[in-house]
Amino acid sequence: MDKGGGSVNPQDYYRQVFSRLENSFRRYDYFITTGNELVAEGCDPAFPALASPLDRLGHYTIERALQVHLPIIGERSDWVLMPIDFEIFLGDDNFRLYSDKDTQKTYFEAIMPVAEFIEQMFRSRGMPYLLDYTPSGGHFLFQNQLGKRATRELASIGYLEEDLIKACKYMDPNDLRRRHGVALDAARVFSGLGKLAEYIALLTMDAFRNNTAEGKYPVTISDSLDRCINLDNTWTEGSPFMRSIRSPFSLHKKNQEKYGNYHQPSLVDVIGACFDGKNIEQENNLDVILDCMWDLGKAAAHARRFTGDIPSSNYTLIDFIGEYKQSDLYAFHQDFDRDTDMPRGHALNAAKNEPNIPDWARNILYFPNPKALQSKNLIGLVFDFCIRANWKPKHIGNVLRDLYQDPAYGWTQDFFKDPAEEKANYWARVYSAVALWQTDRLKI
Numbered sequence: 001m002d003k004g005g006g007s008v009n010p011q012d013y014y015r016q017v018f019s020r021l022e023n024s025f026r027r028y029d030y031f032i033t034t035g036n037e038l039v040a041e042g043c044d045p046a047f048p049a050l051a052s053p054l055d056r057l058g059h060y061t062i063e064r065a066l067q068v069h070l071p072i073i074g075e076r077s078d079w080v081l082m083p084i085d086f087e088i089f090l091g092d093d094n095f096r097l098y099s100d101k102d103t104q105k106t107y108f109e110a111i112m113p114v115a116e117f118i119e120q121m122f123r124s125r126g127m128p129y130l131l132d133y134t135p136s137g138g139h140f141l142f143q144n145q146l147g148k149r150a151t152r153e154l155a156s157i158g159y160l161e162e163d164l165i166k167a168c169k170y171m172d173p174n175d176l177r178r179r180h181g182v183a184l185d186a187a188r189v190f191s192g193l194g195k196l197a198e199y200i201a202l203l204t205m206d207a208f209r210n211n212t213a214e215g216k217y218p219v220t221i222s223d224s225l226d227r228c229i230n231l232d233n234t235w236t237e238g239s240p241f242m243r244s245i246r247s248p249f250s251l252h253k254k255n256q257e258k259y260g261n262y263h264q265p266s267l268v269d270v271i272g273a274c275f276d277g278k279n280i281e282q283e284n285n286l287d288v289i290l291d292c293m294w295d296l297g298k299a300a301a302h303a304r305r306f307t308g309d310i311p312s313s314n315y316t317l318i319d320f321i322g323e324y325k326q327s328d329l330y331a332f333h334q335d336f337d338r339d340t341d342m343p344r345g346h347a348l349n350a351a352k353n354e355p356n357i358p359d360w361a362r363n364i365l366y367f368p369n370p371k372a373l374q375s376k377n378l379i380g381l382v383f384d385f386c387i388r389a390n391w392k393p394k395h396i397g398n399v400l401r402d403l404y405q406d407p408a409y410g411w412t413q414d415f416f417k418d419p420a421e422e423k424a425n426y427w428a429r430v431y432s433a434v435a436l437w438q439t440d441r442l443k444i
Contacts, residue, residue, distance in 0.1 A: 009296070011062055012300075013299065014062045016300040017299075017308075018061065020249055020306065021068075027143055027310075028071060029076075030051050030054060031068050031247075032052075032244045033069075035253065035257065049069070051177050053176065069246050069247060069250070070083075073243075077180070077185070078146050080144045080186050080190050081141065081144070083141050084118065084141075084231075085138075085245065086115060086138060086139075086229065086231050087134070087229075088108075088136060089223040089229070090226075104135065114204060117204055119140075123275060123280070125316050125319065129142050130248065130273070131271065131273040133269065133271070137229075141248075142313050144313050150314060150317040153192075153317070155189045156188075157191075157192040157321065157333070158192035159337040160184065160187055161421045163421045163422060164421070167416065167419050168239065168240070169182075177242070186240065190240040193236065194236030197233045197236055198233065198236075202329060202434075208229075221431075223376070226376075237422070237426040239417055248308060250268070252266070252267040252293075268299045269293075270302060271283075274311065283302070327443075332433055336393050336394055339394035344405070347395055347401070348403065351385070351399045352366075354391075356390075357384045357388060361384045382431035393432035396428040400424035404420035405420045
């Protein structure tokens with residue numbers, strides 16, 4: 001049996017924290033279970049995941065000791081979760097994060113200044129959050145209730161492509177994620193949160209722009225470098241009903257399932273702070289956090305300090321949205337959303353004939369699968385078209401759209417559940433903004 005924390009095994013751990021785990025899910029009527037065990041039950045081996053009604057939470061945790069995720073969209077689209085995801089990325093050496101606690105600590109010491117910067121961004125503005133540490137980084141979480149003024153402000157900065165609207169309206173009574181569809185107001189909130197996540201990412205990248213000394217890592221959006229601190233905003237790309245994030249208190253089995261460390265116990269996500277806008281419960285000692293991550297007994301004891309409830313945004317988010325609206329990034333986003341699309345097929349043809357891009361970028365246009373889905377290639381492709389060839393960012397998105405919508409390239413991704421137009425616009429918008437920031441054409 002998988003042991004952790006002396007006599008505390010995963011089932012014992014879940015039994016001790018279950019009431020708090022339930023609190024994390026109180027805005028939902030279903031949850032997502034993940035784990036290799038689900039492959040035998042018919043789930044996709046690439047990412048085995050299963051949506052289940054909330055009354056099955058105890059079965060998949062206390063009884064089966066699996067990992068559990070929070071959906072981004074809450075019950076009947078009444079809530080939308082913000083999950084700012086940060087992690088250290090080491091390319092082919094990522095297994096080192098899971099090799100042992102002392103090695104992991106050296107990498108956490110490199111990432112903590114970024115976590116503290118984002119935390120101070122929230123604390124100084126009185127914006128509520130829960131900080132949940134994972135073995136590779138962490139999540140800043142807060143809920144957003146539809147109908148509140150702050151949430152209406154979020155919706156006002158969102159943008160929905162036609163194919164995303166169709167995907168959100170689609171209902172499937174046999175799919176818990178889609179039985180009610182997704183309300184378009186909730187989808188706009190999801191989009192607005194994505195734009196705020198870009199703003200937070202660029203603020204962080206700007207603050208750590210000189211992170212070039214030995215032992216430091218550049219800050220990026222997604223894992224676009226082999227060694228980086230990755231602000232993983234890919235949760236903002238795609239259909240909101242397909243997005244989820246590992247829950248506070250969940251087991252974290254990547255050490256076993258991805259890296260084959262079955263001699264190790266299950267690791268666990270550990271709450272580091274919960275701020276309600278005025279008061280904070282916090283653990284600042286990194287050794288305590290990591291001790292809990294590797295010892296389920298200590299993790300269960302630590303969990304008693306927190307209720308598990310994920311704070312909700314309040315009026316302070318309105319002021320933060322106001323700050324974003326004063327930035328170059330907001331103006332860029334507005335221009336991007338308003339710009340007209342090139343007709344289908346025309347963008348790709350024009351791109352193939354563009355003289356101002358290098359051969360490696362042109363090669364992606366002819367052989368896009370999987371390169372046109374990989375951030376380390378996309379960031380360079382977008383930079384070359386945006387800066388070297390002076391293309392409009394929206395038209396760069398149209399090139400990617402043309403690629404994604406052509407089944408001749410053998411895509412395995414479901415571009416109905418994750419619409420091609422939205423995906424293309426996401427990557428073009430995000431990395432065009434980065435390119436403009438890198439060349440001092442966009443100030444943050």
